[in-house]
Amino acid sequence: MDFLxxxxxxxxxxxxxxxxxTDVKTGRSMTYRAFNNRAARAAQVLVESGVTAGSRVVILCRNxxxxxxxLMACGKIGAILVPLNWxxxxxxxxPLIADCGPALIIHGQExxxxxxxxxGEAxxxxxxxxxxxxxxDRVAAAEPLAGRERWPSGETWYLIYTSGTTGQPKGVIQTYGMALVNYLNISQAIGLRDGDATLNFLPLFHTAGINLHTLPVLIAGGHVQVLPGFEAGAMLDLIETGGIDVFIGVPAIYRELSLHPRFESVDLSKVRHWACGGAPLPDTLVExxxxxxxxxxxxxxxxxxxxTAFLSDPEAATAKIGSVGKPQLFIDARIAKPDGALAGDEETGEIQFSGPGMTPGYWNRPEETKAxxxxxxxLKSGDLGRRDADGYVYVVGRxxxxxxxxxxxVYPAEVENVLASHPAVFEAAVVGEPSEKWGETGCAHVELKPGQAATADELKTWCRTRLAAFKVPARFVFSDTLPRTAAGKVQKHLLPREGQA
Structure with missing residues (x-):
């Protein structure tokens, strides 16, 4: 299909x-007729503000x-939305404003x-x-602009700047065709039904905030409940009242829900499908x-x-703990060794992708797009993985x-999973540090659960009984909070190494 x-x-x-x-905070709901009407009026406001086809529109706002x-208004006139990290x-x-060169900045009061x-600067x-x-006021006064009925598959709809876990963010081009392929991949993976409800709370400058599961649910004619951000209590209220059919969160969200006083009493079965992405979900949380x-x-x-690339099926969620499942319907994946040869079962290599849902590249970055x-x-993921004999894939680290x-x-994800299984540990991030004797050894940065205590010797002993000696971190650093991206990933490049301040 060449258009959306x-x-x-x-x-x-x-x-x-x-x-x-539905805006969860105010209780205000909007029908699809009203939503399209407002999107058409918003398109007219954009045009009146000097936005044309191909113009970039920056937006800074909460959910x-x-x-x-x-987003729909940009589609109607062919403009490119650029959500930035508030x-x-x-x-x-x-630098991101300079990179995308917007014609307009839209923002919330915060x-x-x-x-x-x-x-002002731009x-x-x-x-x-x-x-x-x-x-x-301008939307209320504007005449609806019908705009384009067809949105070409290969055309850029919006840009998502990478979270910067390794440094300077890059603008990842998102096309209309990518939105369609993602809808096909995730909807069949989770059994999305006509009229399903989901919760939108993950940040909108991240792909999950837009695509998991909001855009697919809108395409399916479902109901999107919107929260400005994560609130465990409000989320449990919605679950309890049957307001969510399909849900996705990052591991940090699942940890917070599991620690909430009402976790043991709320009927969680009212959510038909639970999913997790953004970072590895520790075994203990799955259990x-x-x-x-x-x-x-x-x-x-x-x-x-x-x-959407991999997603485990419910039957394997506990039988294959740690697996991210199999490639979904409209994406191919392979595991390649450093010499380019394909890895066999249980061999480790880089996870690589091919298919109609791949980005065409990075905005204004031809060399990095080529790389x-x-x-x-x-497409090279930069992530290491292995596949078992049943075809289930496990991500072992960057x-x-x-x-x-x-x-x-040593693959840090394996060590981090062992540390996360300790009763006192909320999360751990392991990085390599120079060692005169061994070349490199591990340093574990640990965030403990509220009210819990553990020592470096205790955690080292915990690891020794579960890991080979060379995998056990030589050093432990305890932190009140680990630096994270909006997707819940720990920003390891911000963690101090030995000898750093």
Missing amino acids: TDIAARRAALTPDRTAF RVEFFEI RMPAAELT DRETALALA GIAALDLDQPGGYP RFAARGPRVCNGFGMTETGP LFTDDGW IKEMYISGGEN
Whole structure:
């Protein structure tokens, strides 16, 4: 298929009176007819603000329905939406503004100061989502702009800047075709049904906030409940009332839910499908949720893959703990060894992808786009994995994170999983450090659970009974909080190594 239809307009025609969105905080709901009407009015406001086909529109906001109005508005006129990380200060966002060259900055009240500073520096207009005379009033007064009925598959819809776990963010191009392929991949993987409800709370400057599961649910004519951000209590309320059919979170979310006082009493069976991505889900959390009923399906994907690539099936969620499942319907995956040869069962190599849902590359980064792909066109993940005899894949760590101790390869994810199984440990991040004797040894940065205590010697003993000696970290550093991206991934490049301040 070489185009995507105008999702908002088509849904308004098919299911006009069905609820598209509910703002959990205010209780305000919106039908598909109203959603398309507002998106069409928002498109007119963009045009009046100087936005044309191909223009970039930066948005800085928390999770809210207006984000998706503007996303659809950009589709109607062929503009490119650029969600930026509101957790970053203006100084860090300035290079991204220079990179994407927007015609307009849209912002919420919480990010007004940052947005105005960026707009002033770049010499462009800013549009406030909350201020009288800003977006609300202008949308209310605008005439709906019908816009394009077909959105070409290969055209850029929005940019997602990578989270920067290894340094400077890059703008990953997201096309209309990628949205369609992701819908096909995730909907069949989770058994998405007509009218299903999901919760939108993961940050909108991350691919999961847009694509898992909000856009697929909108395409399916479902109901999206919107929370400004993660709130365990509000989430459990929605689960208890049957307001969520399909759910996805990152490991940090599952940890917080499991620690909530109401976790043991809420009926979790009302959610039909549970999924996890963004980082490895520790075995202990899989088991804790399974003891309450839900089988949390671990998955793996990238912003560059649209994102859905792997997802475990419920039957294997506990039988194959640690696996991210198998490649989904419209994506190919292979595991390649350093010499380019394909890895056999239980051999470790780089996970690589091919298929119609791959990004065409990075915005304004031709050399890095070229380096993203192999000579025969497969997208390189930078992640190491292995496949078992049944075809289930296990992610063992990032290529750049693997270290060699005494001539043996150490994959931090394996060590981190063992540490996470300790009753006192909330999360651990393991990095390699130089060692005169062994070449490199591990340093474990540990965040303990609230009210829990553990010593380095205790954790070292815990590891020794579960890991080979060369895998046991030589050093332990305890932190109140580990630096994380919005997706819950630990930013290992920010962790101090031996000899650093």
